[in-house]
Amino acid sequence: MHDKYLAELEERFVRYVQIDTMADDTSPTSPSTAKQYDLIHLLAEELAEIGAQEIRVTDYGALLATIPGRGPKAASAPTVAFLAHVDTIPGFSGAGVKPQVHRNYAGGSLTFPDAPELTLSPETSPNLAKKIGYDIVTGSGATILGADDKCGVAIVMAMANELLHNSASEHGPVRVCFTPDEEIGRGVDPQLPADLAVDVAYTLDGGEPGAIVYETFSADKAVVTIDGVSTHTGTAKEKMVNALTLAAKVLGVLPQATLTPETADGRAGFIHCYKVVGNAAHVEIAFILRDFTLEGLRANGEVVEKACQVVAAGEPRAKITCTITPQYRNMYYWLAEDMRPVELARAAYRDLGLEPFDEPIRGGTDGSRLTELGTPTPNLFTGMNDVHGPLEWVSLQDMALATAACVRLAELWGQETR
Ligand SMILES: [Zn+2]
Helix, strand or coil, X not given: CCHHHHHHHHHHHHHHCCCCCECCCCCCCCCCCCCHHHHHHHHHHHHHHHCCEEXXXXXXXXXXXXXXXXXXXXXXXXXXXXXXXXXXCCCCCCCCCCCEEECCCCCCCEECCCCCCCEECCCCCHHHHXXXXXXXXXXXXXXXXXXXXXXXXXXXXXXXXXXXXXXXXXXXXXXXXXXXXXXXXXXXXXXXXXXXXXXXXXXXXXXXXXXXXXXXXEEEEEEEEEECECCCHHHCCCCCECHHHHHHHHHHHCCCCCCCHHHCCCCCCEEEEXXXXXXXXXXXXXXXXXXXXXXXXXXXXXXXXHHHHHHHHHCCCCEEEEEEEEEECCCHHHHCCCCHHHHHHHHHHHHCCCCCEECCECCCCHHHXXXXXXXXXXXXXXXXXXXXXXXXXXXXXXXXXXXXXHHHHHHHHHCCCC
16 A cells, blocks of 8 residues: 555654643643644754755744645646644643554454553444554553644655655645644634745644545634622612523523534534633623534524523613624635635545545634635544544554645646646
8 A cells, every 4th residue: 555654654653642742721822832842843853854945933833844846837836735733632641652553453452551441442433443454553541642633743744755755756836834732723823824825735634534624613702791780688689680690591591402512413503601700790601603604603693692682681780791703614615616625635535546525523623714814724634533532543554545645635736727
């Protein structure tokens, strides 16, 4: 298959996951943790070693580099970027990762040296059944593996190495980019699209071979504020209006058997109350609103506004406001106008004998934001599975397939014109 990438991918991946790059959503800085620079600076050195050009670390912690085009059509070809994020999720330890390589998987359960009670098996992770004979990498059970997204980092590095050194490969200009803080929703600095300066981009942050993501949720945030009337409790009769009681009423009026994350899947959106803070005088209720369509998203906002109006009508002495602000948008709105980024990714997969499949995701990606800011950015597979927990795993063979897909995609873009 694409075995020529296996040794390099293993060497890179096993090394990268041992570097702690956990993000911190309570930190005001960018990147959120300085330790993300440990990997960023290492990758910058390694890009220099393999001959990449224009290597630069931005003041918000993104690493950028250029692989010049090669071949007669390179000058007129669009510039394509491949991105991966260096950070791992806050909340589950990414320090002291001890990667385990299980060679030539024979089926059945895999065990973890640091957590004897844990097993990974096809019963709980069905994709594992497809990986007989593959080399599976897991953590040791005590930490996450960090496959999300160090798979993507290793794949982009191996692709860069191939494009720089395989003189038979003709392609347009390629940019590689490693970003911090994707896991806390801060991976795309407003300056990033200008710094990238590309016609199209791909994030390497997806799951099974063949997957391509070009549809995501559209997302708004809603904040309801309730001002009651505060008085001494001893003299409160017919004067006090308790904001906490009104907050409970607002939540009570909202749908509970439908339109919530715990009752929705597939293409259904939701209203999710994730925080209530305050006291008898003043309460703030925070919601996230999600839907694949803008109409559905607007309707969800109206449900919250209506709940506020109903409660306000019953207590005119209180002041209840609802403020809705946009978070990110379904990238399909932009891609629908020019599906070439998706179609060429499908063509690259098919050239490797892979059947492409669409995977709408119930969330956002760095690509959602980049697409909205003018750089169309679908998400491609890396092979990672069961991410964000101790059972996280990936096969080296799937990562090799992803590397080959990126190389092929760069070549296909090299035949296009801007
Ligand atoms: Zn990720």
